[in-house]
Amino acid sequence: MFDTVEDPSAAKLETWETWVADMQIHHALFKVSTTPDEEPVDVMVNRRIRHMRGTGPMYCTNASNWLNAFYLAVICREQQRYRELCEIPVDLLREAGESGGSQYNPFIYSWIASIQGFVLNRPTLVDNLKQALDLSAPDPSRIDGADTMNQVVSPQLTTFINLVRRDTERFNESLAEALASHAEYWTATDERANDIEGVVPMPLLAFACFAYDAAEAEPDFDFQVESGYLPKHLLERSWYGEFPT
Template sequence: MVSAFRSNTIYSTVADPEVDLASTWEAWVTEMQMQYAMFKITTNPEGTPLELMINRKLRHTTATGPRYCTNVGNWTRAFFLAVVCREQQRYRDLCEIPVDLLREAGEAKGTRYNPSSYHWAAALQDFVLHRPGLAENLTAAMELSTPERAEISDPEYLNKITFPPMNTFLRLVQRDSDRYNQALAQGLALHGDYWTTGDRINDIKGMFSLPLLALACLGYDTAEQDPDFHFDVESGYLPKHLLENSWYGEFPT
């Protein structure tokens, strides 16, 4: 079910790359709600009654306890979707989920994730919740995502897809506008290079980089609030009305 909403988000954005239409924004919001709901259902004690807004309706269900879907890959997607949709309470709630739970649930059936993924999730949580482990976790994530240290993933994917969001995030944390803009622009260029090479050129998953889009939204919002920080990046990989938060408040989320 969640994958269907993910596909709808991608196809809607392919047809409406700047997210000019409210229907495209709604596709993003609905997927965000579904991803968030999945974690509410699988991280609360089994049997806990829940009320969740999904696709303009309040849904009533009960928690199941952890499942395989409670994994770090789904967590990062849920987090970045909430950031793009500017749902601060939702991404704060997601940051309260212990990384150890993501590891235990996601690897319970033998699936393995690159150890950098867990440090990356922890660094994002540390940033949002103002915890002291941010520098340590981000450093570990960046080191473990290099081809020499990584246990999983091919070198090209690590260099062009995995590492650039971490580098962009580092510059955002440092409040270094020039290096942040440089890192973001470089990351988007590498994303484009990866997804326009060989057979990947026809894969619509390359339409945008969700991590870089979310970090762009954070940078854009930071520039709106901090006169010493500036946002200068323009790219076809950054849907204009998502970046500028044009649709927020259009309907209940």
């Protein structure tokens, strides 16, 4: 993500290499921490196979890291990796992530279950989406503030639902609105404007990548959104296959 500050369209191979390495590290974290303790496991990071040992679930095997790992795998078009991530039980993420006393907004677990249901075509997808919608309503008693839920989470969820429905018009509209909302949120204060997290909205970029690929394969689906928040060469997978990942 740091590289897209200097290379916002991801036109350079070096930018792609950075995103791939970040994806590999995040995936390796889950590969190692979902492998039984001391059992050998091989992962590729930065063009090299690393021989490691499983650790079993740790605090880092949490929902937040899972989402980042998933979005990166989708953006890098690593289907095997993101499908593997979707096989990790949500309860394991909850138990590991909250084992040290940390708490997450309950929404995040329904959100992950919805994503897993979409990728793996599970019959629980609709129920999980309904629960995610209910839990995404701003609530002062929950961890995330109302502005975060309204301007970041809710637009992401709406975009995702329209992707699931393969509703071309509504997907493009909701994605454009979500990107505008992202910009508004991340430029509202100087602190946010200087936060690297606001440079690229990874959930929206991941959904855009799903949609871009779907538009090439499905005649009834069309992708029409352009934005500086969607690095062109990541979206269009310009560097995909340039080297083993």
